[in-house]
Amino acid sequence: TMLKQICLLILSLSVGGASVVQLNDANVKSVLAASKFSFVNFYADWCHFSQALSPIIEEVGKKLKQEFPDDSQLIVGKVDCDREVNLAQSFKVNKYPTMKVFRFGQMQKREYRGQRSVEAISEFIRTQLAETVIRIEKSESEPTDAVPIPLEKDQGGIVGFFTSNNSTGFVEFSRVASMLRDDCKFISVVGIKGEPEKIVFQKGPDVGSRISLPKPGEDSLKEFVMSQCVPLVREITFQNAEELTEEGLPFFILFYPNDDSAIVDSFKSVVERHLSHHRRSVNFLTGQGAVFSHPLHHLGKTVSDLPVVAIDSFKHMYVFPHDVRDSLQNHPERFSDFVADLQSGKLHREFHHGPDPTTAASPQHVEVPPEQPGEKDHAPRTDQAKQQPPSHATSPPKSVFKNLSPSRNRYTILRDEL
Structure with a gap:
């Protein structure tokens, strides 16, 4: 044990004072875990993108070490992925360079994908270190439920009521707020007396909308925040498409007319009521048809065909075979069947072999060419055209959303994750 303590001491001394910490398995x-926020560059010396980034990361480390000298606040680190193969695999690094963010040792789902400059990376880190929790001091005479909560109409937030800023509940609340700062707004009311501490989700200024945290504890709070604040259906844009593709889940996407918010609401309602149990296996998305006119074109559709629902599995694309508006209003079970057919392999099977004999209406489908030239694993049967009448909606050759994954102009891609 004495030897272990000496090793840890030497390790702490080697880390302390370093502008960029070389991380390894040891x-x-x-x-x-000892730092509130860590920014880590995963690199390979032979990768020219990594070579260009390396001096930038070193300069960021030197610059921010002067602003944040305490390692408990900030660590700028780096991992040589050729030397630390297991470490790179454990953090799911599939491209070089990859810049990941950690809070209290926990890897965050969003990577840094911004401009690769000293100024841009430094400003990003400063922003991430800014205070997350909006703090409100409650007066002694003020009833707890009468404290004004700064939430706009229809804006959701997690509100904690605590005795002091030093209470165990507040410390846990602050940690979770730091880790999930991108997912929700966090507000603390400090100074309650004669009543237990509590945490609620509140929508807008209405106290009647509050939903209480079912049980105390950091893990319970994380689950509570995710269930209340992270939308089941998200809007896809060209700005977040790369991040969404790296999640590796098939897209179930509604392309909608720009001025038709009603159909978006209807789609969200159907997903929440009938498809929410698929949230860990499917990404439910909406996208403005005018913005994604190019993907629509590859589906054999135009904005005049909207709304359109499709699944992109990153190998094939499948167009929902029924009328979208009618299905949303009268037959929501059709969407459940559509997802079930994807997960059972039926859509893939019908792509290769044509419709099952008992299938009245099968999804229109699109082949995504294999990644390696000459591979024919996903070539359709040559007699498929005879089995199905030709249609302009079945002609597109590629999955556009797979093409929105990380660009080879910015990264060295190790393998295809999707």
Whole structure:
């Protein structure tokens, strides 16, 4: 044990004062866990993108070490992925360079994908270190439920009521707020007396909308925040498409007319009521048809065909075979069947072999060419055209959303994750 303590002391001394910490299997857990925020560059020396980024990361480390000298606040680190193969695999690094963010040792789902400059990366880190929780001091005479909560109409937030800023509940609340700052607004009311501390989700200024945290604890709070604040259906844009594709889940997407908010609401309602149990296996998305006119074109559709629902599995694309408006209003079970057919392999099977004999209406489908030239694993049967009448909606050759994954102009891609 004495030897272990000496090793840890030497390790802490080697980390302390370093502008950019070289991370490895021996120190990564202790270093990252001890810091509120860590920015880590995963690189390979032979990768020219990594070579260009390396001096930038070193300069960021030197610059921010002067602003945030305490390692418990900030660590700028780096991992040589050729030397630390297991470490790179454990953090799911599939491209070089990859810049990941950690809070209290926990990897965050969003990577840094911004401009690769000293100024841009430094400003990003400063923003991430800014205070997350909006703090409100409650007066002694003010009833707890009468404290005004700064939430706009229809804006959701997590509100904690605590005795002091030093209470265990507040410390846990602050940690979770830091880790999930991108997913929700966090507000604390400090100074309650004669009543237990509590955490609620509140929508807008209406106290009647509050939903209480079912049980205390950091893990319970994380689950509560995700269930209340993270939307089941998200809007896809060209700005977030790369991030969404890296989640690796098939897209179930509604392309809608720009001025038709009603159909978006209807789609969200159907997904929440009938498809919410698929949230860990499917990404439910909406996208403005005018913005995604190019993907629509590849589906054999135009904005005049909207609304359109499709699944992109990143190998094939499948167009929902029924009328979208009628299905949303009268036959929501059709969407459940559509997802079930994807997950059972029926859509893939029908792509290769044509419609099942008992299928009245099968989804229109699109082949995504295999990644390696000459591979024919996903070539359709040559007699498929005889089985199905030709249609302009079945002609597009590629999955557009797979093409929105990380660009080879910015990264060295190790393997295709999707």
